[in-house]
Amino acid sequence: MKLFYHLKLDAILLPVIAILICIGGWALVAGHSKITKSVDDFGDTVTKTERFGLSKNLPSPAETWIASQPYIVEPFAKRGELDQGILRFAWLSLKLVAQGYAIALLFGTPIGFFLGLSKNFTRAFDPIIQILRPVSPLAWLPLGMVLFSGLKVMDAAGRTTFGTSDAAALFTIAICAMWPTVLNTAVGVRAVPQDYLNVAKVLKLSKAKTLFKILIPSALPYMFTGFRLSLGIAWLVIVAVEMLIGKPGVGGFLWQQYNANSYAHIILSILTIGIIGYILDRFMSLIEGRFRSA
Amino acid sequence: MTTRAPVLELFKLTKSYPSAKGAAVIVKDFTLNFAAGEFITLIGHSGCGKSTVLSMVAGLTEITGGGMILAGRETNEAGPDRGVVFQSPCLLPWMTAFENVMLGVNQVYFTASKEERRELAEYYLTVVGLGGAMHKFPGDLSQGMRQRVGIARAFALQPKMLLLDEPFGMLDALTKMELQEVLLELWRRNKLTTLMVTHDVDEAIFLSDRVVMMTDGPEAEVGDILEIPFERPRHRATVLADPRYMQCHNHLLTFLNERSHIRPSRIQTTPPAGTAQRSEIDIHGISELAG
Numbered sequence: 186m187k188l189f190y191h192l193k194l195d196a197i198l199l200p201v202i203a204i205l206i207c208i209g210g211w212a213l214v215a216g217h218s219k220i221t222k223s224v225d226d227f228g229d230t231v232t233k234t235e236r237f238g239l240s241k242n243l244p245s246p247a248e249t250w251i252a253s254q255p256y257i258v259e260p261f262a263k264r265g266e267l268d269q270g271i272l273r274f275a276w277l278s279l280k281l282v283a284q285g286y287a288i289a290l291l292f293g294t295p296i297g298f299f300l301g302l303s304k305n306f307t308r309a310f311d312p313i314i315q316i317l318r319p320v321s322p323l324a325w326l327p328l329g330m331v332l333f334s335g336l337k338v339m340d341a342a343g344r345t346t347f348g349t350s351d352a353a354a355l356f357t358i359a360i361c362a363m364w365p366t367v368l369n370t371a372v373g374v375r376a377v378p379q380d381y382l383n384v385a386k387v388l389k390l391s392k393a394k395t396l397f398k399i400l401i402p403s404a405l406p407y408m409f410t411g412f413r414l415s416l417g418i419a420w421l422v423i424v425a426v427e428m429l430i431g432k433p434g435v436g437g438f439l440w441q442q443y444n445a446n447s448y449a450h451i452i453l454s455i456l457t458i459g460i461i462g463y464i465l466d467r468f469m470s471l472i473e474g475r476f477r478s479a
Numbered sequence: 480m481t482t483r484a485p486v487l488e489l490f491k492l493t494k495s496y497p498s499a500k501g502a503a504v505i506v507k508d509f510t511l512n513f514a515a516g517e518f519i520t521l522i523g524h525s526g527c528g529k530s531t532v533l534s535m536v537a538g539l540t541e542i543t544g545g546g547m548i549l550a551g552r553e554t555n556e557a558g559p560d561r562g563v564v565f566q567s568p569c570l571l572p573w574m575t576a577f578e579n580v581m582l583g584v585n586q587v588y589f590t591a592s593k594e595e596r597r598e599l600a601e602y603y604l605t606v607v608g609l610g611g612a613m614h615k616f617p618g619d620l621s622q623g624m625r626q627r628v629g630i631a632r633a634f635a636l637q638p639k640m641l642l643l644d645e646p647f648g649m650l651d652a653l654t655k656m657e658l659q660e661v662l663l664e665l666w667r668r669n670k671l672t673t674l675m676v677t678h679d680v681d682e683a684i685f686l687s688d689r690v691v692m693m694t695d696g697p698e699a700e701v702g703d704i705l706e707i708p709f710e711r712p713r714h715r716a717t718v719l720a721d722p723r724y725m726q727c728h729n730h731l732l733t734f735l736n737e738r739s740h741i742r743p744s745r746i747q748t749t750p751p752a753g754t755a756q757r758s759e760i761d762i763h764g765i766s767e768l769a770g
Binding site for chain 2: 380381383384386387388389390394398399402403
């Protein structure tokens with residue numbers, strides 16, 4: 186037992202046990218196929234596949250693994266627009282998220298600063314923010330489509346490189362992901378200790394110098410908390426957006442495979458989304474921790 | 480002490496905050512003149528408004544009544560012509576000690592060359608004894624070392640006045656004594672007019688030319704002023720051995736214990752200074768008034 190803890194086996198073993206239990210539960214609930222072969226009246230062999238189980242259409246873990254293999258073994262393959270390796274899909278989704286997220290930070294951070302610095306600005310805009318904040322991405326997307334209807338950027342060959350649905354997607358990601366950045370930045374700016382502001386006052390630092398030497402460094406840990414939460418939301422929104430506009434990506438793939446009755450790929454997509462979301466969060470936490478300790 | 484024109488004149492300085500029950504007056508009609516190079520200490524009970532006075536002089540708290548003339552010019556806002564050392568050193572934790580000092584130096588000596596500014600910051604950091612640690616971050620410095628940076632930062636601005644807000648209040652007794660010497664040495668070299676706020680009676684006597692005792696708030700004002708007779712440069716042992724030391728000590732303690740609630744502006748006759756003795760109480764034991 187001592188050795189067990191000494192090697193930190195519990196940190197590996199316990200999650201593994203939990204994962205196994207979940208897979209076991211999944212296997213219990215999932216259906217399984219039964220293939221019956223019979224000879225019909227004309228003498229031909231007929232194979233009939235029937236599914237049984239608690240939830241008979243839910244693929245079992247083994248079925249999921251077999252169906253997902255081509256997507257996992259060749260993660261960057263491109264067999265068609267909506268038939269690509271899972272990491273290639275993930276990469277497409279991440280690219281879109283990165284763009285939308287960048288827009289969210291670009292707008293969210295200054296808005297947060299204004300909220301943190303001015304009581305009147307807060308009084309004026311807080312109700313609007315509180316009303317817009319809980320609106321679902323599913324509601325924003327149609328508005329984005331209307332807002333950017335008719336937008337078309339074409340390349341030399343006449344293909345649309347950036348159209349209404351792309352703009353609407355970015356709009357939706359940005360507006361949904363912005364709020365944690367806005368609110369946390371505002372909190373961070375309000376939490377700048379009066380002592381630091383006194384230093385600025387005594388030294389008669391200019392507005393710009395106060396911003397860059399005092400306000401931003403002091404609010405940075407809070408801002409990064411906001412950035413991390415915003416990234417989480419951006420990743421959450423991307424799936425919904427891709428499902429609605431049918432863009433190739435993890436979310437688009439998921440919806441298309443549902444429509445194609447390949448249910449195993451839904452589970453593959455969900456796991457991919459979860460794992461990438463987790464990696465993104467860990468990555469942002471690392472950066473956040475670095476700023477917190479500095 | 481000196482007959483030169485005062486560097487700082489405080490005339491009926493008043494601070495009040497609006498409140499539900501009319502204006503809450505913290506400090507009322509605080510009048511005091513500072514001769515050039517004079518070291519004045521404000522002493523009083525906690526919460527009496529002595530820090531408010533210093534904050535007004537620093538320009539960090541708005542003056543609601545009366546006025547302040549610094550070097551012949553009326554002032555009511557903060558500026559680098561008054562170097563402030565705060566109780567907590569207020570160093571920016573994302574900058575090294577050197578960068579913290581440079582922040583002010585760059586601001587005040589923007590015409591000097593980069594090299595000159597660097598030398599200035601390094602000089603003051605070395606004088607306060609941080610020659611070897613100037614590129615450390617505040618988080619890696621002890622409380623006392625941080626306060627040394629705070630002192631270096633204030634002096635490096637070469638201000639007209641030095642304002643010290645309980646600068647040694649958070650330090651242990653030994654570090655406190657060490658830093659008092661550092662401060663006195665720098666003060667002697669720069670001949671800066673200084674206002675310090677403290678509640679440590681011994682510190683006030685050892686450092687000051689005059690100790691100004693404040694009455695209890697609200698509506699705090701100057702209650703009594705004690706001239707400290709020791710010549711400079713002072714040595715702690717000599718000062719402590721001087722029989723006049725206990726007289727000063729007792730005078731201050733008597734004021735704080737018995738007379739701080741009496742406002743001289745309300746009564747016509749001021750009590751005779753320096754006569755009250757309280758032999759029944761062991762005064763050595765309560766040299767620092769906490770609380």
